[in-house]
Amino acid sequence: MGVAKQHLLAGALFEAIRGRGELLAVPDAVVFDLARAHRETRFENVRFKHQLRAVIGALNHVDIVPLVLKGGAFLLDGSSGDPGARGMYDIDLLVRPNEFDRSQATIAALGYHPKDPLHASPHAVNFVCETGAGGGLDLHRDLGSPALISVLPASDALARSVPRALEDLRYATMSPTDTVIHNVAHAQLQTLEHAAAAVPLRQLHTYATYVTQNLDTVDWNEVTHRFRLAGRRPSLDAHAELVYRLFGIATPVESTLRARLHYERCMVTFVSPVLSELPRNLYFAFEASYMRRRYGSGPMTMLRIRHAKRLWKDLRARVVDQVLARHPQ
Amino acid sequence: MLAPAPSVISEILDNEVVIIDMSTGYYFNMTGSATNIWQCLMDGTTPEKICESLRVRFGAVPDIPAAVDTFLEQLRAEGLIEDAGSEPPPAEPVGLAPELSQTPTGEQFQPPSFEKFTDMAHILLADPVHDADPTRGWPSTR
Numbered sequence: 001m002g003v004a005k006q007h008l009l010a011g012a013l014f015e016a017i018r019g020r021g022e023l024l025a026v027p028d029a030v031v032f033d034l035a036r037a038h039r040e041t042r043f044e045n046v047r048f049k050h051q052l053r054a055v056i057g058a059l060n061h062v063d064i065v066p067l068v069l070k071g072g073a074f075l076l077d078g079s080s081g082d083p084g085a086r087g088m089y090d091i092d093l094l095v096r097p098n099e100f101d102r103s104q105a106t107i108a109a110l111g112y113h114p115k116d117p118l119h120a121s122p123h124a125v126n127f128v129c130e131t132g133a134g135g136g137l138d139l140h141r142d143l144g145s146p147a148l149i150s151v152l153p154a155s156d157a158l159a160r161s162v163p164r165a166l167e168d169l170r171y172a173t174m175s176p177t178d179t180v181i182h183n184v185a186h187a188q189l190q191t192l193e194h195a196a197a198a199v200p201l202r203q204l205h206t207y208a209t210y211v212t213q214n215l216d217t218v219d220w221n222e223v224t225h226r227f228r229l230a231g232r233r234p235s236l237d238a239h240a241e242l243v244y245r246l247f248g249i250a251t252p253v254e255s256t257l258r259a260r261l262h263y264e265r266c267m268v269t270f271v272s273p274v275l276s277e278l279p280r281n282l283y284f285a286f287e288a289s290y291m292r293r294r295y296g297s298g299p300m301t302m303l304r305i306r307h308a309k310r311l312w313k314d315l316r317a318r319v320v321d322q323v324l325a326r327h328p329q
Numbered sequence: 330m331l332a333p334a335p336s337v338i339s340e341i342l343d344n345e346v347v348i349i350d351m352s353t354g355y356y357f358n359m360t361g362s363a364t365n366i367w368q369c370l371m372d373g374t375t376p377e378k379i380c381e382s383l384r385v386r387f388g389a390v391p392d393i394p395a396a397v398d399t400f401l402e403q404l405r406a407e408g409l410i411e412d413a414g415s416e417p418p419p420a421e422p423v424g425l426a427p428e429l430s431q432t433p434t435g436e437q438f439q440p441p442s443f444e445k446f447t448d449m450a451h452i453l454l455a456d457p458v459h460d461a462d463p464t465r466g467w468p469s470t471r
Contacts, residue, residue, distance in 0.1 A: 036448075042340075042347050043356050043449050050338040083340060083347070 001033065007201040008087025010037030015085050038084040045083035048135060049075045052091055055137065056169045058106050059095075065170045066103070067094040067161050069140070069182070073173040074206075076166055079213060086206065090136035092124075094154055100141050112137060122289045123149075143182065147189040150230040152181045176210075176217040181226055183207050188235035192283060196276035197265040199242065207239065208247040220252040238262040285311065331401065332373040332413035341368060348409060348443075354450025357409065361439035362387070366400060373413055376401060387438035400441040407445070 004010040014034035017023055023031055052072055059066050071088035074080035095103045104125055108114075112127035115136075123142040142154045161172040174182055187203030188194035211218070227236040240253035241263050269276040284290070291303040333339065336352040346367045348357040359367055362383060369379045376397055383393050404410045 039356060039358075039446060040449055040452060043349060043452055046338060046340045046347050046349055047351075047452075049340065082342060 001030065003201065005037060007205075008041070008089075009085075009202055009205055010034055010087075011041040011082075011084040012086060012205060014038040015082060041087045042082070042084035044087060044135070045075055048072065048088060048091060049083070051135070051137070052076060053166070053169060055091070055093070055107060055110065056166075056171050058110055059093075059103060060170050062102055062106055064095055064099045064103055064106070065163070065172055067158060067172045067174065068092075069094055069143075069174070070186070070206075073179075074210075076171065077164065077173065080206070080209060086202070086209075090126075090138055092138045092140060094140040094143065094157065096158060097141065100139070103139055107137065107139060144186060144190045147230075147232070148182075148185045151185045151189070151226050151232055152178060157182070176214045177219040177222050179210060179214075180207070180218050180223055183210065184223075184227070184236050184239045185232070188239050189232060192280050193276075194235040194238055194262075196280040197262060197269045198273075198276040198280070199246075199266050199270050201246075204239070204243050204246060208243050208249040211243075211249055211251055215251070224253065234258055234262070238266075242266060330373050330375055330413050330415060331370055331410050333370055334408055334411045337409050339367065339371070341371075350407070350409065352408075354447075354452065355407070356446040356449050357407070357443045358446070359441070359443040361441060362396075363400065363441035363443055366397065366441050370404075370410060383438065387436060390438040392440065393438065396440045403443075 001010065001013070004013040011034075014031075014037065017026060017031075017034070026034075048071075052068065052075065056066060056068070068076060069092035071080070071086060072091045072093070074086070075083060075088075080086045093103075107127055115126040115128055121138075121144075123144055124138040124140040127137040127139065140154070142149055143152060143157060157174055157178050158172075160175045160178055162175055163170070163172050165171075173179070183203055183206055187200040187207075191200070192198075193200045224233070224236065227233045234256075236253060237256045237259035240251050241255055241259035243249050243251070244255065245263055286304050286307060288300060291300060291307060295303045295306060333348075334350075337348060337350050339346055339348040341364070344360060344364060346357075346359040346364050348359065348367070349355070350357075365383060365386060366379055369382055379397050379401075380394050383397065384390070387393070401410065
């Protein structure tokens, strides 16, 4: 249950147990907890959908048709099933470069504020909503890190996007092929899950659900071609292997020895998350664009040494505070 | 004419409706004929038209008018619906597909009811990025 909750999949777990008619076989306290998580996820997602309608409507009003990414797209077209099944953190929208400034102004006019620029991502403006009115909203100028973009640039995703309508709202979603490419690249490359041998359970569940519904509409040759061309084929194979082993869903992506070994490594880090989190956190703590935003120009090594000194100072202060708190005398 | 209150957002699923009152954070779950009634309310309607829609769907069940009246009173008391001006021009029975408007569907009428949950108001005030519990994850908060 802890794992399901951590990965925003407690609602999906509840639905799976209920769908099999096995709720009576589960202790009452667990059913109660899962049902509550399911309800909370529904609450969040109904609110996200309402928020999406308002933002898309405002963008349409200034002749912008946004490309809705990831969970938001599944919420609008209903492809992720019950809104209680899959949790999400925020809304992600991609617009064309010449529409970016107008989109930003339109979203700001709705009452959203850009997040602290120091912690903003370089490929998107992260907006937060007034407390209570909704969750976060990321307005993307590109799809993510250089590694992700090497597999799927925003221009390609926009050019191949599928126009959609919901009542009088106009929006677009990625093509089925790009949806799969983006899911894998985002899960394995954007947050370094593949390098760290971590298990991005929610994205794997999304892939399993989406592929089950769209297996024949995905151009698998294009999927494999994109990852091979970018030199990222192992991350695709590893993702498919994880989905097959954890969810039993097979795709045309072949199972390689390397992917099978990666799976074993993932199982080790799953039991001992520190093995994957430590290197990944170190990478993000000293990531080049973050160093530039924080300290400006200069040789990268010097910026990183400066940041390490700062982190060490903060850490030492925190340890001293904790010791003093425990032993006030 | 009755319609959902402006602070209310809702989502119609297969056989149920999820309703959230954004002013209080209260969550409501409706099933059975309450789902049909809410569908009618979404387009703005009157109690008489709701009863007519239910009669078309479930047949001439004597309990319908009293059940609808009680239910609308409950919704009003919860602040989920309000008067929304004059009646719309006559149209097909609201919320029903044309083929369903001819004869009863054979479904059994279940009196409308809803469950109310007041333990999620904290979600309205929480931020999924910064307030999520690091161990249990969102929507559990610190």
